[in-house]
Amino acid sequence: MDRAARHKMMHCGVAITVALAFQGAALAAAPVNQDLFARATQARPEVTSLLERLVNIDSGTGSEKGLDQVGAIxxxxxxxxxxxxxxxxxxxxxxxxxVATLSGTGTARILLMAHMDTVFADGTAAARPFRIQGERAYGPGVMDDKGGIVIALYAIRLLQQMQFTNFKQITLLVNTNEETSSKGTVKLIAALAQQHDVTLNLEPGRVADGLVVWRKGTADLQIDVKGKSAHAGVAPEAGRNAAMEAAHQMLQMATLGDDAKKTTVNFTVFHAGERSNVIPNAALVRGDMRATDAAEFDRVEQGMARMAEKKQIAGTEVSTRLVRGMPPMPATPRTAALAARAQAIYGELGMKLTMEGSGGAADANFASGAGAATLDGFGIVGGAIHTEDEYAELNSIAPRLYLLTRMIMDVSTTPVPR
Incomplete structure (x- = not known):
């Protein structure tokens, strides 16, 4: 057996081990709800049609006209x-x-979340309108997250067709600004999450047909350096090179990342000077931090302040700043319990979910940060997110509709411990 084959076998073994931790209940899967699956399968043409309508409207974050059009639909x-x-x-x-709400006759309160904004500029929908090629649909936002909106709406429709009302309330929140950290929605998310028993986020299903059980939190990093200008050729020694000091600080502070803790520190923007023959008197560095543990933000913030004192160029002034963004969505016992339920439901179809983590943040981070039992990734399965090749797998519509609808039914019948 060659090295590549051995590596593949090891990778598969790890994946199977992780999957088995979440799918014990699925090993003796309950029979499929034939009525529900038939309805989910029959809904595919209507789901696809509504998805096409939404995708063909430009609704990038900041595109108020397009966002209002999507919201109206x-x-x-x-x-x-x-x-x-x-x-x-x-x-x-x-x-x-x-915010759309539906009242029922039971006791469970379920929050569904999706977002209508995309990362694409106005004119993209006209340039790359919705199209189908084989079993894939393409277009701006087709899986992130207009596919999620459509799955949420049709899951509620299937519940009504089956006359299932054993919930107290289903709430659907559709956000306008998720792609820019939900600054205009975070308070609403937190308030709604606290009022519900469980939050199911409709971000896209993972490429391998999975859910998201943890997400990293985010922070913006900044290093400011003040120096002194001088002629770079005639009297460089009279200056204090802010660019050189900023480079030193950037390199030493990058070591604050910690692979073992899944903490990343990446400096991504550097501004210094305007002319090559002038020693720059100021420099600005910005960066990105991701972590699964909220305590890591404190550690990195303190570490940056401490390292700022270790200067390479005397006479420069260095200040640092860490601005917390989305809180982490950690893996918790409640998340694991929800994931096990979802795995059992997918097992009814003879299918298995992958249970994954993500370095990317989403509205599920805010719901989890508010203390809600949260699970993410219930949208349409797809790939090439945030690119011109973004696609949605059309053959995932029926199983994903089945999964979300049955999940709502399950947590309505057997409440989630708070």
Whole structure:
């Protein structure tokens, strides 16, 4: 057996071990709900049609006209389902967050979250409209996250077709500014998450057909250096090179990352000087930090301040700043319990979910940070996220509809411990 084959076998073994930790309940899978799966399968053409309508509207974060158009379509679809629809300002972001609620006869309170904004500029939908090639649909935001919006709406429709009302309330929150850290929605997310028993986020399903059980939190990093200008050729010794000191600080502070703790520190933006023959008197470095443990932000913040005292160029002034963004969504016993339920449900279809973590943050981070039992990745399966090749797997529509609908039914019947 060659090295590549051995590596592949080891990789598969690790994946199987991780999957088995979440799928014990699926080994003796319950029978598939034939009625629900038939309805989910039959819904594919309508799901695809609504997805096409949403994808063909430019709704990049900041595109107020497009966001309002998408919001109006979602509101109309929700009202057809008998849901109460409320809009609220997303200031300081643009557009209006949508909250749709449906009352039932049970006790469970379930929050579904999705977002209508994309990373694409106005004109993208016209240049790359929705198209289908084989079993894949393409277009801006097709899986992130317009696919998630459509799956949420149709799961509620399937519940109504089956006359399932054994929940107290289902709430659908559709955010306008997730792609820029939800600055105009974070308070709303936290408030709603605290009012519900479980939060299911409709970010895209992972490429390997999985859910997200943990996400890293985020922080912005900044290093400011003050120096002294001088002629770079005539009297460089009279200056204090802020660019050189900033480079030194950037390199030493990058060591604050910790692979064992899944903490990353990456400096990504560097500004210094305007002319090559002038020693720069100021420099600015910005960076990105990700961590699964909130305590890591304190450690890195303190480490940056301590390292700022270790200067290479005397006479320069160095200051640092860490601005916390999204809190981590850690793997918890409640997350594991929800994941086991989802795995058992997918097992009814003879399918298995991968249970994955992500260095990317999402609205699930805020819900989890508010103390809610949270699971993510219930949207359409797809790939090439945030690129011109972004796609959604159309053959994932039926199983994903089945998964979300059955998950709602399951947590309605057997409440999630708070």
């Amino acid at each position: 979602v509101a109309a679809e929700a009202k057809k389902l008998g849901m109460r629809v409320d809009f609220s300002s997303a200031a300081p972001a643009v557009g209006h967050n949508l």
